[in-house]
Amino acid sequence: MIIFLQQVVSGAAVGLVYALVALGFVMIHKSTQVFNFALGELMMLGAFCAYTFIVLFALPFWIGGILAILSVALFGAVLDRVLLRRMIGNKPFTIFMLTVGIGFCIRAIVMLVPQWGTDTYSLPSPLQGKVLSFGGLIVSADHLAILLTASAIAAALYVFFQYTRLGLAMRAISQNPLSASYLGVRVDTLFSIVWALGAAGAALAGVMLAPISFVHADMGQIGLKAIPAAVLGGFDSLPGAIVGGLVIGIVEALAGFYCPEGVKDVAAYIVLLVVLAVKPRGLFGQPDAKKV
């Protein structure tokens, strides 16, 4: 039983990292109807920025991490301003392919920057190696920090979307950007803010994931695991993304422990395909009215 719980807890910690990236997917898709395939690469960029600030510039972990998140958020806003905004009104698939191109470019830039390249780095965190024990259940401090931060972020986002004017405006543009703009909502500015927030979420996930895994140009692949999390949650639901991330993380951890080798890596996708076969729009997704 304690082993089972142990797997659940470590799975939940990884799952919340997925959930953080998934929140980025959901936030951007909810407000701008764009499926941002570059989010995994933004997460990777966040990890590399954190590595630069913390290891190369020798800043304290917290300051370096926050600087990394801010830089990636700024980068996200610039992406929206320079590229995505020109594409408003295009077909979703075209914009999706644009984000694929952006993802390719981010990867290429990371590979071409000296000091970054294609090598694998590790990011030391002040919590590394520390463990806490709850009656036999051992939780590493890194995982606990992820649990706490992700829960705090999710709660903050919920409050932000439900109770602030900006959040209200964002919900408005997600329902109907045109009428929102008639009512005085600055739709284009909000799009940039949404992109900055989404990118910041991904970068935060990168900063938190780096100490428990590695910093590498292929790290963005982990971001692809967040897609099943977002889809499970229905792609438009913020709480759904958290639930989806937790489910994927826990299923993966349990599959890694109880199933033959190899199942762990695809468990997320198997769960996803099963859910999509039964409910083609995810667990929490609402069917939307189709325009003819």
Next chain:
Amino acid sequence: MQTPADYRSELTIAGRAGRQGLIGVAALIVIAIIPWFHSNYWISQLTFVAIYAIAGFGLQILLGFAGQVSLGQAAFLASGAYACSYVERLGFGSPAGFAAAVIVSTLLGLLVALPALRMAGLYLGIATMSFGFIIEEVAARWSSVTGGNAGTVVAAIEVGGVSLGQPWQIYYLSWLFCLMVLLLSYNLLRTPTGRAMQAIRDSEIAARSSGVRVAQTKGIAFSLSAAFAGLAGALYSHALGFISPEQFTISMSLDLLVMILIGGLGTLRGVLFGAVFLVVSPELMQAVLGMFTSGNTELPGLRPLLFGGSLILVLLFQPDGIDAMVSRTGAWLIRHAVSWRRR
């Protein structure tokens, strides 16, 4: 793309047979004589142009004509490559191997089509992507058939006791298959089934209301695209002589998507341009950079930068891809350079 209203406009879609035919014959002659003038390296690179084009025609039918997204095309290439090499290793010969590649991939395509019929857009893309990841993992773990992560060596193609192991032999074989697939696709798109696909792409509800069998047509599009990808996979395995799961990742699926978008979505010619771009442009870029930098260092980020950058530029400034650029340049040339024809 506009819907043809009468027979005349129908003909303009089916193609100005005269000029198109002339250019086609010229292209064929060029393709046929290239092996006499180039090194084995370039012959094998151009073999990959044909192979990517075959897979690209499949994806073009699915995405460009039927409007269904697939982020998992690499899975069908993998199934084709592995089915072919497995059947050949059992001693049934290459023709049986190629048949097996096409059949297995087609069946997998149908398998994917079943749940995919209920999904659209984003969800379909993600489901096909997941399918791709699962096939990749199966290829890595099912060692008795696939050789696992270590990969497996593929012997040369053998037809009736004759071995086709030389680069130029695979080159001609690939281009022969490519031509067949091109003609097949071209003719398919003029049949009621092909037109039904385009109707589904433009408006599924309108197509359904007009009596198009949506499920059946989508199923045909999926299985055809999988069959072509399977054939491409079988050729790919022989052209490389070695296959391993890490060749058939999501990057390959994305490369194929980038290829048909840069070439031009919704045109068969565009697939060929895209395939040339995919294979030749990194080589050119490397050669150009080699002129400025000393030494022969290969920059790791060059390929994604080239593909990503080109994709962004194409989407922003030339959404119809290289094909539209070529048509426009051709029309401009005819108008200006040979304008004596009109006077």
